[in-house]
Amino acid sequence: MAAPLSRRDLEFLLYEWLDVEELTTRERFREHSRETFDAVLDLSEDLATKLFEPVNKLGDQNEPYVGDDGKVVLPDEVESGINEYVKAGLMAGSFDESLGGMQLPTVVNRASSAWFQAANAAMSSYAFLTAGNANLLAEYGSDEQIDTWVRPMVEGRFFGTMCLSEPQAGSSLADITTKAEPQADGTYRITGTKMWISAGDHELSENIVHLVLAKAPGGGPGVKGISLFVVPKYLADGTRNDVALVGLNHKMGNRATTNTLLNFGDGTHSPTTESGAVGYLVGEEHRGLSYMFKMMNEARIGVGFLATSLGYAGYQASLEYAKVRTQGRPVDQKDPTSKPVPIIEHADVKRMLLAQKSYVEGALALGLYCSKLVDIQQTSAGDDNARAGLLLDVLTPIAKSWPSQWCLEANSLAIQVHGGYGYTKEFDVEQYYRDNRLNPIHEGAHGIHGLDLLGRKVVMSGGAGLTLLTDTIGDTVERSSADPATAELGVQLRTAVDHLVATTATAWSTGDPAVALANATAYLEAAGHIVIAWMWLEQLLAVGDRTGDFYDGKRAAAQYFFRYELPKTRTQLDLVAALDRTTLDTDPAWF
Incomplete structure (x- = not known):
């Protein structure tokens, strides 16, 4: 069975791209090192693959029920796996040492959690919700509330x-x-x-x-x-x-x-x-809703990670299947007596695998990037703090919704790679799709986040959030111009960003919110694709001139995304800029 995540990809993103070791120079994380980060990832991978993944189907096939005594009944293996997670201290991941936490950087803690989300989405959610709850109370609760409720949650007792x-x-x-x-x-x-x-x-x-x-x-x-x-x-x-x-x-x-x-x-x-x-x-x-937004925004990024992890697990499973399943022959092979080839040799199967790879690895990069922004915000002051917070605000609706849509599509493609077998319960990919279908809904459906992005985040403070995002992407484009291998992609990305900025202005040109926001979901999808293209250009710059299958795979996935996916944004942004009223003018009686 394939691992639900790629440890090699995680290490590339954390160490070769995001340089999370730099965080250990900051006072909050000074007690940590590459060794402690790797130890947490080792432990997470081990527990997730040994105690969470084997129970995934069991929990799916034996859903909770209420017993005669009125108590909820779950399979014993679910409880024992969660107990081991708690005993390992992983519930305490990013909490302050003063609360009994490990004081890990959020970006490392999220990488740890992704192993459990990919291995068993349902089991992982108990810890995910508990951490969000405790984080909120640690910030806004009284000392008594922290002692009474937060400390037992960090310990994993509550x-x-x-x-x-x-x-x-x-x-x-x-x-x-x-x-x-x-x-x-x-x-x-x-x-x-x-x-x-x-x-x-x-x-x-x-x-x-x-x-x-x-x-x-x-x-x-x-x-x-x-x-x-x-x-x-x-x-x-x-x-x-x-x-x-x-x-x-x-x-x-x-x-x-x-x-x-x-x-x-x-x-x-x-x-x-x-x-x-x-x-x-x-x-x-x-003031309850303003407090709750801390947990909600944390949960939104967490939902993006959950969607990414499930998409990643499906990709890993379909990749393994495509390498061992033999069927058919190359289109230029005319000899019917020749041996069938592994389906990974077929161009259309490679297309589906490249699509999945570009979606899940791009989404994982975005989630980890946002997580590092949390760490920068937490350990910085002044302009650096404000910049990290504003950029995180703008990216949050995308970090939630884009993986929820496109990593679900990755799960659909994983089923397709398996063919008829993928549609059966004997293989894991059909469950990954069902588990992931929740993520476009909870913590705000796409429509809500489209309204948030176009209606608030890109226009707040005179458009400061959009300006910061485009300037940050512009810095990446500028760096890409030094290498012919990335310069062309940088030009494509710059064109898409300029289109996004112009469309934003046009959408609001009438001053009518109903018209401006009628196609906010299309705007969200286009902005998300542009951000993921940025994530891929960033990864290519980190790859540089390194050689080997891993790095060549990164180059191929980036090329796929820029050629197959980024062009889609033109049509979507043109629709938004046209101020199309189709949805507004459709009478409910016509349905």
Whole structure:
């Protein structure tokens, strides 16, 4: 069985391109070295391939259910694998040493996590959500909340969730109805229903710490009235809080991650005479959504990594299959008695493998680049800090949505490479596709991120974010001009960037947001392709004149992306610039 990720590719991206060893010169990471980074990657690869990957099909085929005692039941192997992950200390990855963490750079921690996401997407999500929850509370929570809830999560004794969506509201958080009533003792009573809560109930940890968005009195309508609360499954004294599992959602993929409908304060487990689940306010009232965006933005990049990792696993599997599966003969071979050749010899199979390679390796580069921006922002001040933060803001909707779309396409191509076998449960690639199909939806669908990118990120502060992005890409293009092997690609990328800038201005030229944003998804897709082309040009510059199959493979994938993929942006940007009203003017009655 092929490894779900390429260790060689990770090492190239981390050390030969991003130079993550440079981070060890910064005070925060001074105790680390290439040796400690490699040790974490070794451990991650070992645990992921030995304890997570073998359980992937088991968890898929035995989805969670609620037992007669009302408790969620998962296969024992899922629990034991997660326990070993916790024992290894990997939950503590990037947390401060003062919290019991390893204080790893985010970029190295993300590379570690990618092994588990590729090996078993569903099992990895429990840790992914817990880390995001704990990061938010570590920044915005009180000292008491950090001691009570964050430290046990870093230790892996408690797990965490984020509770945003509601059955009637979906992604429209302005329409949530969950309420929070203040109490004399400083706590709140939370009442309402939350839907699509991943890891919302299970028996994998001592406690589950829910971060819940709710509306407290006096906040006014819309998102400005939203506050954020810690609502644990068990209170600090061990009393069961009034958080009730209503049911489990039965999913197409990612089945070993429980996905729940939860009631808060319906009286099922009431710990007090007052109705409502006990909640603890995080920060100030009515600022909950701004706090939650820290976890949401972290989760968006994490979703991009999850999509990338699943796409990568499918690519690795289809590559291995293409090398050993014999079928057909070259088109110029006329002798029917000659032996069939491995299908990797056929041009169209190479096309599908190159497409996958260009998608997954380009997406992995983007995710790691964004992760290093987090490290730079965390360890810098002044202009460097502001620049890293602004560039990360602009790239986040792309880092979430582009891998979710195109690494899913990589999974589709992996099935195609397998032929009919790929459509059967005997091979892994059909599960990778099902598991990955969630990622274009959760943490904001493409349409939402298109609106975010074109409606906010590229126009905020007078277009400062777009200017920074184009200037940064321009620096790469400038460096590419010194070598004829990359200069031509740099010219193509510069042309595409100029087209993006001009289209942005045209989209907003009417001053009508409805018209400007009608084709925001096409804008998002085009911007994403341009950014991935930038990632490939960056990789080519890191390759330089090095020789060998690995580097030649990088050159081939980059060439594929620039010739087959980047030209697609012209049509998409022309559509946006045309201010096309097809979707706006279509009457719902016509469907």
